[in-house]
Each structure stands twice: as structure tokens, then as C-alpha cells.
Amino acid sequence: MGAGAEIGELVSKYTSVEEELTSLLGFIGDTRDTLGGLHAELPAATDALASITKATEKATHNILELVEKVMEADDTVEEALRKVQQYLDTVENDEIKEAATTIIEAHENRSIVMTEMMSELSFQDLTCQTIQKITNTLAEIEFRIKQLLNPETAGELEDLDKKHAGSMSGIKRLEEQDKKAEKADDCGQDFIDALLNK
């Protein structure tokens, strides 16, 4: 091959590489723009989740207050019913006896229901723990995108943990949780009881 042909081949290869690099640069630029858009939306998503947590917390406290009021009133009723029960055997009128017994039983059932209602409100705790995990994940995604877009100003993951001390201290734990999730082995209360009583 003559020198001219070799040069021609080199130029051709160089042009091809240049075109590929230009295309890659364009792709990187588009990706950065897309990530930039996502990065801008993430805080809104986090805020929305935080507002769900606040709203459910407020509603749960309101319901708890009402349940507590009912239970307080029930305590007063219970005291009165105890006195009624003391004298029930001395009552001769069967209808009154039966009515009093019905009231006492209804009151006991109501107390049970109120206690169950109280337990059911713990849904808020479980819901918000899940939301917290999602929020932590979003924060980490936000951080990683920031690292890609502006590596000089992104800071360190540890700084993010410190900045969001408390709710975000689980970011590192999140990584461990991901590893754990791969070999997740959940158990029920019966299994736990058996383990503890071994």
C-alpha cells in the first residue's frame, strides 16, 4: 500500500472515531439534561412524601384523642357498672336484672373494640416507616445524580447523612438493607416466640 493510501485510511479511521465521539458527546449531553430534569423533580417527590407522613400523623393523633375520650368515659361507666353488678343478685325484678347484665356485657365488648381500634391505628407507624425508606432511596438517587452532574460540588455521602441527620442516617443502612433483601428471610410472631422460648 502506498503512503498516500495509508494516510487516507488513517484519516478515514480518525473521521470515524471523531463521528463516534461526537455522537457520544451528544448522548451524554442529552442524558445530563434528562438527569438534570429528574434531579429538579426529586425534591418535590420527597416533599410530597413528607406531607403524607405529616397528614397521616395528624389524623392518627386526632383519632387517638377521640378514642381516648371514649375510653375515659368508659372508665366512668365501668365504675358505675361495677356498683350495679354488686347489687345485681339482690334485684328481684328479672327484666331489670337482664337489662343490667346486657348493659354490662355491651360495655365489656365496647372496651375490647376500643382497644382493638387503638391497635389498628399503628398502621400509621408502618406506613410511615415504608415512606421513610422510599424517601431515603430518593435522597440517595438525588445525591448520585448530583455527583454525575456536578462532581465538584456534590460532597460526600457521609455529608448527606449528616445534613439529614436523623431521617437520613439510614442511607448507609439502605445499602446494607439491599444486601439483606437479597437473602430476606422474614418470620412470624409464632416463630419468634419459639426461638425465644427454646
Added chain:
Amino acid sequence: MPDKNIRILSVDDFSTMRRIVKNLLKQLGYYNVDEAENGEAALERLREKKYDLVISDWNMPVKTGIELLREVRNDPDLADTPFVMVTAEAEKENVVEAMSAGVNNYILKPFTAKILEEKLRSVFPD
């Protein structure tokens, strides 16, 4: 009825959960219940006065329940304090970790008053 002098420390970062646990304990006859919002606050409370039982969540900011348990067991003044973990962490690994750290009992969320009563009976059999 339980001893009215029994003092319990309820530890959870969610105020609603602390309120629920306090109310359920009241229903069971335990009226002396204090609260702490994380493991660190709980330790401060434990060092201020004596508690007969700690009921703690696992996942909390600042100091988790398992970290609190380890510190309690490593503190000669607190080591014998009964400790019950109340948590949504259902992995066997976590249960074993808590047992190794010296937990007295482990309750999964959500739980009923009946379950709480049963588990407390293991701590206060009388």
C-alpha cells in the same frame, strides 16, 4: 392487676406509636409510662431514674433500638433492665441479633393488646 409502681419506658420515633403503646399499657393496668423518641433520649432517661422495663422500636434516628439494647446491657447500672423490642423488622437475622444482644422478648408490629399482655407476663409473671 399489675403493680402500680412498675415504671416503663416506651421508645419510638413516631409519636403516634408511643401514644398507642402508652394507651395499651394503661388498658393493661400499667400507668407509669414515660416516653423517649430515640435510643439516645432513652439512655438519658434511663440514667435519670430506674425503669422496670424498656419497650423499644428498632429503626430510629440518632440511636436505634438494637444499639440502645447493647448499651443498656453493657452498662453495669442498667444491664438487668428487662428489654422488649417492638418492631416491624421480621427478618430472622434481626431476631437472632436481638437475642444475642440480650433482648427479653420480641414483638412484631402490628400487635394487639392481647399479644402485648402475653409478652409482658413473661417479664412480670406475678
